[in-house]
Amino acid sequence: MKPYILLSNDDGYQAAGLRYLIETLKPLGHLIVVAPDGPRSGYGCKITTQNPFTLHPVSHDEGIDVYACSGSPVDCVKLAFNILLPRLGIRPSLVVSGINHGDNSSVNSFYSGTMGVVTEGTLQGVASIGFSLCDMSANADFSACGPYIVRIVEKVLAEGLPPFTCLNVNFPRTDGIYGCSMDCNPVAASSGKSDVAAAASAGYKGIRVCRMARSAWINEVAECHRPGSGSPYYWLTGEVKELEPEATDTDRWALYHGYVAVTPQTLDTTAYALLKDWKME
């Protein structure tokens, strides 16, 4: 019997990345989609506490039910596990989020609604995977991702994941341009991006299971002024600064070198080293 797989994302149920994910996973399981009714990028693990939210069925094609929720990505997962799936008598084997339009590697993971879905799926006790492509454009090219998604999902369906643990999978662009800014790609900067572009033209180089790189956002806030009154308002923006560009075991290294980056993440954020050392009383 085919497993049930819950899908969600943070770009909304109409996003191209989610449509691609549905097509890719259709042969592997019974899919149920509960996704936001519009863009929720940067929502992290936000939950809606101040107001109620709604859920509407939006399509039923080839046995795949798609629901749109007015809440956050995490709200979608909570609604699915607490209301929708119990009524259908379903306990999913897997939660899959994405494919996000944009990079969720390194510290981006904290702000990511895509990874909010994955965190919540993990908290619900189900193996959960987030997929993201380092291209924010609405018509991003997901076509090289499919075979890797199938392999990773089949492995997790077969083997599971330990409790409180999930996967954050990021794909570089296939044109050799990494993420939102060429300037932060040390490979492209040093090589005129020929190496990466050459590798990319033949698809991804393979998979790297890797740790989260330490990086920082800089120049994050732009000040604008309202015409007339001149009162200031602010937009988030910014560039990535790599804090350990030499490390070869990170998600960023993998992405800069044309690999699919698979980062196993834990929800136990206890800093065990400091826990041992930090004495009080």
Added chain:
Amino acid sequence: MKPYILLSNDDGYQAAGLRYLIETLKPLGHLIVVAPDGPRSGYGCKITTQNPFTLHPVSHDEGIDVYACSGSPVDCVKLAFNILLPRLGIRPSLVVSGINHGDNSSVNSFYSGTMGVVTEGTLQGVASIGFSLCDMSANADFSACGPYIVRIVEKVLAEGLPPFTCLNVNFPRTDGIYGCSMDCNPVAASSGKSDVAAAASAGYKGIRVCRMARSAWINEVAECHRPGSGSPYYWLTGEVKELEPEATDTDRWALYHGYVAVTPQTLDTTAYALLKDWKME
């Protein structure tokens, strides 16, 4: 010279917990407050990507500037570090968030805007601490927290924290009632809460430096129906289920037994055990 300390929260600049924090920390440093202009509970690490946001000075009492921001708790910190503090020529020594009206121990930490501030402060490279009291009411009694906050802040100002590491500090209520639901307090359940109440009447028992407990929320979504049309809508709600109630080294154990729970948290969420074991290709 006194250090600069940036304060924020997720309950808004008018919240009693923040006012108490200001009074408590005033003797320890120059305070700058950049907080949301209203409640942002459950915002986690949300950033505002779809629209701009504003910043307004709201008060200047005894040399303490308070600014209100229309964005998320994380937006407040980004605005402070990218615009406000550089203009003032200030690099703070510490970021302090809270005191939150409500429990941010265990898995609550993921959804917490209070801890969103702390995560962002840590990403900005500054030692950051979140304080929360396990009482959601607007007129929660913070009066026992002060001496502990001073001790913890003085220690962090003196010793710093390792990079990518922060503190999540939770206070139990002083009336022996833990968190939002008595039912989930195994101590109170077994003892008729007399032990905890007795200990609490004399203030907190002390500090426990502890790991994050594993717990789950259950019955998280309530369905309501709109009068007239009958169309359903949903509110988040729920109860806590402890997944390791016997463990004595957790934040939850500390809170259930009348201690202040100090949990050192890391931002490196890589699951290193799985990273070693999870082979692909």
